[in-house]
Amino acid sequence: MNYKKIEDILAVKSEYDQKHKLNTCNKPVPQEWLDKIEEGCSLEQLDQLKKNGFDVFRYFTQITIHGLFPSVSTNRIGSYANLTQNQNKSIGVRWCGVDREKKSRLFNKLRYVGWRVEDNSQNYGLYMIAEATPDNVSKFKGIAARIDTTLFIGNVDCYVAADLYGRRFVIINVMFRAFYEKNFDKVLENFAGMSTQELDTIIAEVDEKKRKEREEMEEQWRKEDEERKKRAETAKDDFLRDNPMPEGFVEVANYKPNVGDIVVSLATDYFGEKYEWKFGVFRKSFGKIILSPCDKDGNIDKCKSGREARNVYKSIYVKQ
Secondary structure, three states: OOOEEEEEEEEEEOOOOOOOOOOOOOOEOOHHHHHHHHHOEOHHHHHHHHHOOOEEEEOOOEEEEEOEOOOOOOOEEOOEEOEEEOOOOOEEEEHHHEOHHHHHHHHHHHHHHOOEEEEOOOOEEEEEEEEOOHHHHHHHHHHHHHOOOOOOEEEEEEEEEEOOOOOEEEEEEEEEEEOOHHHHHHHHHHHHOOOHHHHHHHHHHHHHHHHHHHHHHHHHHHHHHHHHHHHHHHHHHHHHHHOOOOOOEEEEEEEOOOOOOEEEEEEEOOOOOOEEEEEEEEEEEOOEEEEEEEOOOOOEOOOOOOEEOOOOEEEEEEEO
């Protein structure tokens, strides 16, 4: 988000470990465990690694798993490069790649109650933004204060910021790291400010409204399409009644292009509602016969390029 922070309102941060430069565990990690991490690293998987004697450190930007890992086969978890292998055979997983599936399910529900999703190489989290009126600042401060950071790993930051034009906004930015599946409903209710049943009702109502709007739009498109087809049925006859074949042109079957021939064709728009006579002249260009746009007397339109002529035309109107 391209905003400059100008006033802090509230900030809460989870505790993180200190950096460890050396690999603290010389125990080999089975290939199948690495495969599971590459498929999608969850907080539950990390706990299982710790139970099996591997060290897992939670840093501000990533988690690092110490142990002797096999060579990684991919560095992508989700849409970004979230997995790296260090020279000491440990691996690091950016928080964007931890609990991604879980967070996606959570975020998709919270979209219905004002939360927006930030998804980039630095953060896969939530935010809210509004004009920094006194009422909005008070409201956002209350929302940020009620967030229970014991239910998840992450940071909550509420502040006032300005955009490039000096307009002031109040923002809640949640760098959402990870959480346990067992806490899914609690996290959902905490961020939504309502029960799961109340939220499900809102989601159903919004989805139903969107479904009806989509059906109404599709019905409108269907009617417009039928009207276009009706107009197209008479458009050609109406045009030819007022704009007959230009004088001096005759229809030639199985026509073969000849350099210098002036031809005309009846052209229409994409919907078949508007017609016009288009003139062209055959000429040679770089050894090929091309058809170039022109007027009825063969004067070439310099603003338009020609196209390569076909060998045989089933039927075409040629000036005699």
